[in-house]
Amino acid sequence: MSGRELVERAQRGDHDAFAVLATAASARLDAAARLILRDRELARDAVQNALVRAWRDLPGLRDPDRFDAWLHRLLVNACLDEARRRRRRPAEVEMLSTAMFSTAGEVHHLADRDLVERALGRLEPENRALVVLHYYLGYAVPDAAASLGISLPAAKSRLHRALAAMRHALTSEFTPTAEPEGGRIS
């Protein structure tokens, strides 16, 4: 059964079909919400609000082939609502212990990840949403702009500024450590 058929069935009130669609999309929705909100509980609330609204308003979706884009738009709006509604809380994105990694390359990779995560945290939620839409969910800039309800020039400008801010945050935070004297550990 194609995704379009599932959407059409869900539009006719078939909750089983909606559950299949929601299950398939849930991992990505949860991850995107965590990136935008940087808080697991807020992300959960945002995913819940997005999915409840998706189920309620699904009969109004005109093009079933646009279901994913529509759902992502609902999620981003739910995230921005959460960000506006709740007072800011500390980030709860889990960090893995460096003890789990055995090679220098993996530790370096982990540091990369940590820095990107922290640089993302310095952006405003609206700009984080744009970055997540483009770099995580893979939307072209015009589609990301449409999802956020902003003009294409505004989206390009914001993305450029967000990228510059992240690049600056990364270069100012990441200072490579000197190799130990006497050569490399083998």
Added chain:
Amino acid sequence: MTAFPGFDPFERRISEAFEEITDARRPDYLDDILQLTARTSQRPRWTFPERWLPVDLATRRPTALMGVRLRPMLLFIALALVLAALAASYVGSQRTPLPFGLARNGLIAYPKDGALYVRNALDADGHLILRGEGTLSSPYFSPDGKLLGYVQTIAGVDHLMVANADGSNVRELLKMPVGDWNAVWRPDSRALAAVVQANLSPRLSIVPIDGSAPTPIELGSAVPTTDLAWRPPAGEDLLVRGRRDDRTVDMFIVPGDGSPVHALGLPSELLFGTDWDNSGPVWTLDGARIAYNRVAIDPASGITNFRVHIVNADGTGDQALPGPADPKVMEAWPAFSPDGRTILVHRWTWKSNNGGEGWVAVLPADGSGPARDIGPRIPGGEDTGLIKTWSPDGTRVLMRSDNTREAFSIDPMTGAYERLDWTSDLPDWQRVAR
């Protein structure tokens, strides 16, 4: 330094870092949300004006309505609502079940005395639905519940047949040469994936039920085995277990979009030969992971045993589910419950171990605990030939033992069971839309 236009390594680094930071997986709170949406009403379609009006009109102030007479308009709306209700009622009566997930229990089909019978419930009376030359066996409803596949054996030759669920419109799909074979309904119920022997070599093909020519599928240098599983939720990709020239066994995914077949790259140590490595694959309900049988040496006891593993669809993240504490107990052949929350497994001890026994058990699909034994114990160890299935609503497990020729109905919650006195084969349950 060479730079390609439009390519910024920094941007790629961000995308990669996002993938790693998030570790995207099915959130554990999803079931709570789905329970909430199940209790939530959808907005009727007619309340969305933008469905039939351009957005700019839908959002414009309705000045044009000011001069319209109200009574004809209300009559028109009332008539439209009645027509919409009639249409909704018709659509509801035509619903078919989804190919995966929970469904309502429909008819139960089973073979008896060389013919096929159906009954409405385990305790209802059965009635004959199909009879023919030779012996009819292995009834298997299509995922939409509208068709019934079965095997007709005439003079020792198996024929793969299909009929409407009421026994009408019988036609032959395939004549099976001697040897192992298997056929699995495609989730759209319009074809089957079948592995049959041709010139002493197994061949995989998609066999349409409309009588058109089968489409052969190649796995490169590997040959298919009879392990086949369609991938939820769309049901377009096919998982096939295949054996390479060097005898190692792997799983291969045949994408529905025509892109190249690819292997998962699972280890194959051939501890029990080629028949069992990476066998019995089944998909999780979201199509993200695969549970399967792994044969490996238990490091603590040194015993070679069967255990159920689960692996991501791309072959990464392989992990063992919690197996039996006793290394002499084997555990294999996983089958997910229709709601995807429970895995039904086959457990056994070898005949060399005081004669051995076979039985079934259920464990949480998230691997949070070991399996709980349910149902009867069948003597005979590895020779019990147990096969099993879930009812579409997930409330019963049906099990059949080959060596004692008995069939059982088991309550997966309590483990209580009863022997089915009306069949000695494994019945198949029709899926009906909920």
